[in-house]
Amino acid sequence: MKLQLFGPLFGCSLLVSISAFYSSSDDVIELNPSNFNREVIQSDSLWLVEFYAPWCGHCQSLTQDWKKAATALKGIVKVGAVDADQHKSLGGQYGVRGFPTIKVFGANKNKPEDYQGGRSSQAIVDGAMNALRALVKERLSGKSGGSGYSRQSDGGGSKNDVVELTDGNFKTMVLESDDVWLVEFFAPWCGHCKNLEPEWAAAASSVKEQTKGKVRLGAVDATVHQEVAGRYGIKGFPTIKVFRKGEEPEDYQGGRTRGDIIERAMDLFSDNAPAPELVEIINEDAVKKTCEDSQLCIIAVLPHILDTGAAGRNGYLDVMMKMADKYKKKMWGWLWTEAGAQMELEAALGIGGFGYPAMAAINTRKMKFALLRGSFSDTGIHEFLRELSVGRGSTATLGGGVMPKVHTVEAWDGKDGQLPEEEDYDLSDVELDDISEKIEL
Known part of the structure; x- marks a missing residue:
């Protein structure tokens, strides 16, 4: 019975004595989940951190050398220790599976390196100084640490x-x-x-x-x-x-x-996202700004204002706006012009033979275009654009392989068109007899 009692009592007293590996009088900094981020991760210093367990014999053997190394490196390299048996989450965070495990927290604090050197105080100091030289060299070359998202990726993006x-x-x-x-x-x-x-x-x-x-x-x-x-x-x-x-x-x-x-x-x-803006082609900049960053530019040529009036034109524009909203995820550009205002553009697209309204989709990077063959309606335009979005549909090369000349014109004022005013002629000085004689001749 005495032996049985002695075992547990001895074990308990041993745990008490060895659990306090390091004290405030040592140069080893005790680390735990409460202070680890503040002391280590957010620090500019190089850190050597030992993850130990109080019951581990090798950890007990390392204690004195770890203290000596910490004293020798004081003010140069920070030396810390984590009771990973008590703070299992912190040990697990850094993949600690055996004791003692020593990690070097250098340029990239979020990805510490395993210390591979010897366990004597001299070997530890030498390893720390080598790591310090590597850190200084890295900083001198302009490289920086930080999280894994601070440098170029191997996955096709930055x-x-x-x-x-x-x-x-x-x-x-x-x-x-x-x-x-x-x-x-x-x-x-x-x-x-x-x-x-x-x-x-x-x-x-x-x-x-x-x-x-x-x-x-x-x-x-x-x-x-x-x-x-x-x-x-x-x-x-x-x-x-x-x-x-x-x-x-x-x-x-x-x-x-x-x-x-x-x-x-x-x-x-x-x-x-809001629906893309529907831009009237009034100059070359309007086309350039709308199309240069778009995979496709959708261009409509609407009937002359005298043929439709404001109400008719707004009806066509409403159809375009509805389709622009429907396909806004595509990030396409949307433009329109009046028949006859941009004749070079119409000729390059071959629009004249189909009547108005007409529509074309232009890929300005490839200088290819496709024409709407169906009706200028929700259904007709949707079918046209759906075919293009999946890589189908008949395309042709834009005339000359370049964008045609775009003229500067007045923007539509939103009103009905007006016929040009007829000139008044003053016939008071005209001899009617002379006119009648000429007619007879």
């Missing part, structure tokens, strides 16, 4: 197009923005987050271009910026949320490939 969001900038960048945001909350140690990273970066670049920056993709390191992560109840990684101004954020429910992300982003853009 990580610079993924906006790094923090506790400090989240409100102004996201909540007060008129743009739509897709925000990924990630953890650097998360495998699924690493798999998502190239897809997220590629999608960010594509979405930025297609929506002209109206839909943005951002990323929050939830292990660092715990205030904003906590505000939105982030408990797993990666978590993606959709933010629209004045609305509660919603969970992203789509797939995790770049195609899935882009598709959802374009749906969000379409839901929030």
